[in-house]
Amino acid sequence: MEAESGKHIQKAEGTKLEQSSFEPSALSFQLKIGFDGKRAANNLTGLGNYSRSLIEHLAHQFPENQYLVYSPKVKSSKQIDAFFKLKNIELKLPLNGRFLWRSLNILKDLSRDEVKIYHGLSHEIPFAIQHTRIKSVVTIHDLIFLRFPRYFKYIDRKLYLLKSRYACKHANKIIAISEKTKADIVEFYKIDPDKIQVIYQSCDDSFKMPFNKETLSRIRATYKLPEKYILNVGTIEERKNLKLIVQALKEVNEAYKLVVIGKQTKYFKTVEKEIEKLGLKNRILFLKNIPFSDLPGIYQMASVFAYPSFYEGFGIPIIEALYSNVPVVAATGSCLEEAGGPDSLYVSPTDSTGLAAAINQILSSEQQQARMKKKGLEFVQKFNNPLVTQQLMDSYKALLNTANY
Known part of the structure; x- marks a missing residue:
């Protein structure tokens, strides 16, 4: 599937959540939130489902905001096409090449798009985002690669460690998906527990x-x-x-x-x-x-x-x-x-x-x-979606309130 940066990909029928009657083009969005969308735009299981579900429920429950999904590429499938059918969810592709885009060059796009909060949905955020005005949130699902290293290849462990430790140190807020994961973050990375909020996941x-x-x-x-x-x-x-x-x-x-x-x-x-x-x-x-x-x-x-x-x-x-x-x-x-x-x-x-x-x-x-x-x-x-979605939005707003916007 081909798609231009900043435009919706071709729409597909059959989305699980019906779109509200509002027209985003007629609104001035209250808040622009960016997401690491690599998995939302490409994976059909696991973290892909988690990412789409989280963004989709935010878009449906809080339609006054715009949700920008940043991905170096996008996969064509009924499940993913339906996700981008929601009018306040927008796919963002690289303007100037994919190399190092998610890790660094994306910052230019986030700034241009006037994103206030960027949420790394799976263990990583762009390097140097802490030196911008953009507030960052990272979700840490687990640190199993540290708890049970034998289950992972050496190079994978090193890469996961680099990205997740950096994200936990420099993100403004950490979302842990369980109390156990929060405890692991504190133990392995020596992070202040007050920086970590537990927000559980729901299911489809x-x-x-x-x-x-x-x-x-x-x-x-x-x-x-x-x-x-x-x-x-x-x-x-x-x-x-x-x-x-x-x-x-x-x-x-x-x-x-x-x-x-x-x-x-x-x-x-x-x-x-x-x-x-x-x-x-x-x-x-x-x-x-x-x-x-x-x-x-x-x-x-x-x-x-x-x-x-x-x-x-x-x-x-x-x-x-x-x-x-x-x-x-x-x-x-x-x-x-x-x-x-x-x-x-x-x-x-x-x-x-x-x-x-x-x-x-x-x-x-x-x-x-x-x-x-x-x-x-x-x-x-x-773990019902309306409850966990409200908790996440409250977390975003609390972060902005401390940022003096």
């Missing part, structure tokens, strides 16, 4: 609406889903700890199978060997490249959601499960208790017997299932 609104029976039946038939299953969603990598679920499955009621959704890495071979060793091939279904529109339905038909990750910055899949009215079993040791709340169950990420016992405890008691669903849905409302 599609997880908050039950699908009708016809849609669920179509999804079950399309992916040949078993009648009863435990669900796990996430990249199949060592840190996510799928091997523990496989080991636990051997001790779980045989009427239940395991459905796994996620991109496969080399760790998948380790999981395959464990499945073969335990004779569980017929009880596990692997799915990948699932359309995002079908994912909530797969959640909603699950009996239990299992997420024994060794370490996370937050745990969006847990939020998705709770909104989908599914009981959760997760791991201790990072921030998953923050995401799952007091009524989910937690086990050590090295205890397969404990994981099996927790799953069986839920499956064997309809009363406990009902209680966990009810309490989980009540707890997860603290």
Whole structure:
């Protein structure tokens, strides 16, 4: 897709949030906020979804402002095209080449566009932004590369360290997505805790609406889903700890199978060997490249959601499960208790017997299932988009109030 800097990319139908009736061209925007849009404009999962959701909800909830999304390039997809359909969201591409643009040369564009606040949505801000009048915010999702360096390549660790440490030192405000991430920032980078604000993430609104029976039946038939299953969603990598679920499955009621959704890495071979060793091939279904529109339905038909990750910055899949009215079993040791709340169950990420016992405890008691669903849905409302979006806008305004604009 081609697009000129400062203009909207070609619009696509089907955006999830309906555009308000206002016409930005007829308004004088109260505030111009810039965002690092590399992932919003190019990634269809993970940080891409986070970035688009954050900006989209700001644009819908606070339409009086303009939201400028800076990216060196843009990918053509229905999901991304729909995002740029909102009239107060505008794509900004480099005017004079991409080299060092996001790290340094973008400052000229931000100044020209009269941006008051620039938000680096994933661990970095432009170098030297602290020497301009532009106030900066950075979101730190996690510092797993410091906590568990063995999961990362050496050069990647060094690059992440350089960018995130610089951002935390020089940004005017740090947004941490959990209390655990905030604690890690303080521990590793010696940052004043008062500079860090915890603003949780939510999940896509599609997880908050039950699908009708016809849609669920179509999804079950399309992916040949078993009648009863435990669900796990996430990249199949060592840190996510799928091997523990496989080991636990051997001790779980045989009427239940395991459905796994996620991109496969080399760790998948380790999981395959464990499945073969335990004779569980017929009880596990692997799915990948699932359309995002079908994912909530797969959640909603699950009996239990299992997420024994060794370490996370937050745990969006847990939020998705709770909104989908599914009981959760997760791991201790990072921030998953923050995401799952007091009524989910937690086990050590090295205890397969404990994981099996927790799953069986839920499956064997309809009363406990009902209680966990009810309490989980009540707890997860603290992550609802209108609330977290208001918290973010309040943070922006507080930053401007201290800047004497």
